[in-house]
Amino acid sequence: MAVIAPSRRIRRTPFSEGVEAAGVKGYTVYNHMLLPTVFESIQADYRHLKDHVQVWDVACERQVELRGPDAARLMQILTPRDLSTMQPGQCLYVPIVDETGGMLNDPVAVKLEEDRFWISIADSDLLLWVKAVAHGYRLEVSVEEPDVSPLAIQGPKAEDLMARVFGDAVRDIRFFRFRHLEFQGRDLVVARTGYSKQGGFEIYVDGSDLGMPLWQALFEAGRDLNVRAGCPNLIERIEAGLLSYGNDMTRENTPHECGLGRFCDTEEAIGCIGRDALLRVAREGPMQQVRAIEIVGDPVPPCDRAWPLIAGDNVVGQVTSAAASPDFDTNVAIGMVAMTHWYPGTELVVETPLGARPAAVQDRFWI
């Protein structure tokens, strides 16, 4: 595997110093920023994540901040999810689509105040979309990328570690809610969210100067909890069915194809971009959809391109993420499958770089 060339364009984060000291072995690039992918090994990182607690540099989840009298209106224009009852203190997973209903991003919206939101984005320059929408609609709203870098604390011991640094108030934060908590005299947004199914929090570190002090405080407080540096884990996120924008869905796909129809209120979201394009699929359902796929046999390599799913002589879908699961003793995968073949138990063939393999549609993800 080739190395990644250093340049300012691939941005470092407020936590990079800690990540390097922890011996990061692999990176990806996400929103023009370094995102670690492996420390010890994907398998060892996976085991540790499920048993202990990890600190993740997810600064690459950049924020798009909306601020001003039209902030709430703009937020609703951006998504087919109905935001009319969203309260300050709440986080919502919001599909964002273009005028044709194609997915542009699948971020988490954070409502800070009635007239102030953060959109915590997946890997596309959503800032450019939002700025141009605000400009074209002549809205009174400021749209910027603030100096805010999320740090995730994930794993079964996450709550204990967080309580040691932020106090027992963290235990009262409900799922997809946040509170303002203090660290070194500064107010930080702490949400019960994160890109794993092991439980945990995301701290929105407001000011790069706080990055390493917070990193160090967490590691000092968590020594006896066996805290380690970690990162989103390929195996765990596939087992859990956590989709990855750019991998498991692209602008080619509607939210309904991605299984995100439950986050769309297309009838109600009058005025949202893409509504006309989505109304029919919202009523009738999609022709293909994301499914959990088991791939039989020896461990498969990472999916660096789509692998065709075959039934007889026909391509009926594709696998877009795959990994060998130690806990489930098989290859777990995420695929997009045509409605003719998406029922649980359907047996297919997947063309992997190691050759054709038997595969089967599962009734649900593994966790």
Place this chain on the structure above:
Amino acid sequence: MAVIAPSRRIRRTPFSEGVEAAGVKGYTVYNHMLLPTVFESIQADYRHLKDHVQVWDVACERQVELRGPDAARLMQILTPRDLSTMQPGQCLYVPIVDETGGMLNDPVAVKLEEDRFWISIADSDLLLWVKAVAHGYRLEVSVEEPDVSPLAIQGPKAEDLMARVFGDAVRDIRFFRFRHLEFQGRDLVVARTGYSKQGGFEIYVDGSDLGMPLWQALFEAGRDLNVRAGCPNLIERIEAGLLSYGNDMTRENTPHECGLGRFCDTEEAIGCIGRDALLRVAREGPMQQVRAIEIVGDPVPPCDRAWPLIAGDNVVGQVTSAAASPDFDTNVAIGMVAMTHWYPGTELVVETPLGARPAAVQDRFWI
């Protein structure tokens, strides 16, 4: 240096197979796609580029295609450069700015027909900006990313190699012009452009299936010309003063700060986005600007973050790209310098990871 983790999100290109067979050693990620950065070594690649001819996989220069009755109007809304005299067959370097005059991208616009353009983009999702502008302005235009992947042929022997594959018609293509030439019965746009100062062409490969056949045809035709796989070379592009979006300029900067004022006709470009914000700087000039900077002493490492430029006790700018130049026997660099210190010969200090170093503002780039 850490390796880059494979995933579908970091897209392969139609030429990746050839790049891998040629022994690529380093990559960067550019527009969510793999871009090679080194084959033999940066120094050996540099020497070869200046002496022979190279084939570059620059598929990551993705195209934003504008097509329809409002295509030309949209193109002019996007840039402060006056496009009123632009002809089909012409390529123009066009700064694209947001409503505050901040650089969003520095692409090359390719006018295919009166109602059809390609925008060959640098590293930001300009597609999202352009789609939202077209939507907000209610323009009658289609905005898409077509399956078009540029392949660059660069170096002093580029014209000879190209003539063997496309015929002597390539010799008549003028700088920043293109022609339609045939390869295997397919019509391809071939432009005299490219991200080096060694001369050469970019072939807009229209259809991924043509990628490897064209790659192989070029290598077979160029064996006695010592053709090799190459890539944009860090040393050569700094010597030549070729800026890199994300490295030497960001959304923080106006085109005038980037030395791109000569590509702005802000007075004339009535209706372009950012005009109000740029009029004053267009008249009065910027407060800081890009400069060629020499850094004295032993070779410096690549610039993975901005290095402060110091005069006395004050930060007066920053270096954003740097490399040791074999031909000029010094460290060549690109920096942004305040007007108080931007005159040629001004002596400064630059804070590199190897410590403080003497630096001097040059009157021009090295080539």
